[in-house]
Amino acid sequence: MEKIIVRGGRKLAGSVKVEGAKNAVLPVITASILAGEGTSTLKDVPALSDVHTISEVLSYLNVDTKIDGNTIKVDATKPLETEAPFEAVRKMRASFLVMGPLLARVGHARIALPGGCAIGSRPIDQHLKGFEAMGADVTIGNGFIEASIKGRLQGAKIYLDFPSVGATENIMMAAVLAEGTTVMENVAQEPEIVCLANYLNAMGAKVRGAGTGTIRIEGVEKLVGAEHAVIPDRIEAGTFMVAAAITGGNVFIENAVSEHLRPLIAKMEEMGVEITEEGEGLRIVGPETLKPVDLKTMPHPGFPTDMQSQMMALLLQAKGTSVITETVFENRFMHVEEFRRMNGNIKIEGRAAIIEGPSTLQGAEVSATDLRAGAALILAGLVADGYTRVDELKHLDRGYVNFSEKLASLGADVERVTVDENQKPATETSEQEVNMKPKFA
Numbered sequence: 027m028e029k030i031i032v033r034g035g036r037k038l039a040g041s042v043k044v045e046g047a048k049n050a051v052l053p054v055i056t057a058s059i060l061a062g063e064g065t066s067t068l069k070d071v072p073a074l075s076d077v078h079t080i081s082e083v084l085s086y087l088n089v090d091t092k093i094d095g096n097t098i099k100v101d102a103t104k105p106l107e108t109e110a111p112f113e114a115v116r117k118m119r120a121s122f123l124v125m126g127p128l129l130a131r132v133g134h135a136r137i138a139l140p141g142g143c144a145i146g147s148r149p150i151d152q153h154l155k156g157f158e159a160m161g162a163d164v165t166i167g168n169g170f171i172e173a174s175i176k177g178r179l180q181g182a183k184i185y186l187d188f189p190s191v192g193a194t195e196n197i198m199m200a201a202v203l204a205e206g207t208t209v210m211e212n213v214a215q216e217p218e219i220v221c222l223a224n225y226l227n228a229m230g231a232k233v234r235g236a237g238t239g240t241i242r243i244e245g246v247e248k249l250v251g252a253e254h255a256v257i258p259d260r261i262e263a264g265t266f267m268v269a270a271a272i273t274g275g276n277v278f279i280e281n282a283v284s285e286h287l288r289p290l291i292a293k294m295e296e297m298g299v300e301i302t303e304e305g306e307g308l309r310i311v312g313p314e315t316l317k318p319v320d321l322k323t324m325p326h327p328g329f330p331t332d333m334q335s336q337m338m339a340l341l342l343q344a345k346g347t348s349v350i351t352e353t354v355f356e357n358r359f360m361h362v363e364e365f366r367r368m369n370g371n372i373k374i375e376g377r378a379a380i381i382e383g384p385s386t387l388q389g390a391e392v393s394a395t396d397l398r399a400g401a402a403l404i405l406a407g408l409v410a411d412g413y414t415r416v417d418e419l420k421h422l423d424r425g426y427v428n429f430s431e432k433l434a435s436l437g438a439d440v441e442r443v444t445v446d447e448n449q450k451p452a453t454e455t456s457e458q459e460v461n462m463k464p465k466f467a
């Protein structure tokens with residue numbers, strides 16, 4: 027088993043470069059299925075396990091992907107298969123984003139139900155509502171969702187009950203090859219939606235309004251492979267912003283796009299963090315004392331739920347009471363129990379977490395309950411007394427490239443190690459042992 031071991035107490039300094047965005051690259055790769063001619067070349071692709079997972083899903087559909095460093099070539103010109111089995115989609119919910127492109131290209135898709143996950147039940151009713159509005163027959167049975175249409179999908183007017191990121195993407199990808207015009211209202215406005223629309227337009231689609239609440243799509247008859255660079259990852263950037271602030275450090279975050287980070291910048295500035303635009307990125311200088319704030323996660327341009335747990339780590343260091351209200355996912359407080367193991371003072375009341383700071387955090391054995399929780403626990407470890415050991419790194423690897431190496435390059439005392447499964451758990455070791463640096467192989 028692998029763990030990341032971090033010892034708190036170092037101020038971070040230096041410069042770190044942000045990768046391409048996980049949440050932009052996944053829909054962009056699935057959108058490549060829409061190109062009946064030519065190969066797509068995608069650039070600034072992060073080396074994440076999720077990228078390999080989606081490539082695997084595409085291989086079930088007879089779509090070739092070739093990864094070469096940070097570039098992926100996708101060729102969807104061979105006859106497509108239309109079934110994605112459970113073993114293909116189970117690792118990652120974004121796999122369901124192949125449904126819109128398959129329906130649009132060949133009028134049929136049978137995808138295993140993605141199932142629940144650690145942050146909530148995550149239904150897909152809004153995706154299906156969009157496909158049905160465009161004329162598709164949708165049935166659910168034997169653990170699969172099957173959608174089909176004779177001939178082309180038909181342009182439609184679709185109002186989303188909630189601005190779901192995935193539903194906006196899936197429906198947009200279906201509508202680009204539909205007959206006639208589709209108008210989507212109350213859609214997600216995340217920067218990743220704009221990235222996808224730009225790619226679709228480069229392939230020959232006619233998508234207008236991405237980044238606003240209404241998207242209008244005029245269907246075209248075919249799309250051709252294109253070249254596209256993925257936007258920088260605003261959540262990775264935000265995570266390093268918190269790393270700098272929590273340690274009272276001074277870090278330049280290359281490729282951080284301030285326009286994409288407005289809600290986070292606003293909250294961190296309220297806390298007293300100094301944030302300045304500098305060339306191609308942002309400089310973050312942490313203050314001596316952090317002020318408490320209240321925040322509520324919301325669809326963009328509200329505060330991103332994917333930064334909620336990292337912000338909780340930061341608020342544990344603020345002087346006073348802060349309240350975080352999670353409105354996007356029903357069950358995204360699993361990390362609270364892990365923070366408590368580190369002596370974090372947090373109370374949950376319904377959808378709100380009440381954080382009393384500053385907590386004197388103590389190193390502990392903790393688990394990454396989901397991808398962002400993994401990062402948040404490591405951030406807390408940067409300021410905890412002694413050693414924090416974080417396991418379940420498979421979640422972290424879905425969304426961060428070389429996270430511990432990047433932190434170490436900024437001066438953090440952190441390393442990733444392989445642990446002998448038979449080793450005595452830390453809870454059984456003496457206090458002295460817990461505070462000694464372990465010598466794992």
Ligand SMILES: CC(=O)N[C@H]1[C@@H](OP(=O)(O)OP(=O)(O)OC[C@H]2O[C@@H](n3ccc(=O)[nH]c3=O)[C@H](O)[C@@H]2O)O[C@H](CO)[C@@H](O)[C@@H]1O
Nearest residue numbers: 049120148149150151152153190191192193331332354355
């Ligand atoms: C790969 C990717 O881009 N993942 C992001 C995407 O996930 P994802 O696209 O799954 O998130 P959604 O915006 O769809 O989900 C937001 C909320 O809407 C609900 N919902 C969604 C669809 C639906 O048909 N019915 C429904 O009720 C979900 O259960 C959730 O409570 O946006 C989330 C919200 O910003 C982020 O946390 C994820 O990192």
Ligand SMILES: C=C(OP(=O)(O)O)C(=O)O
Nearest residue numbers: 049119120332397398425
């Ligand atoms: C929840 C996340 O991703 P996904 O939707 O891929 O699970 C995330 O990136 O924090």
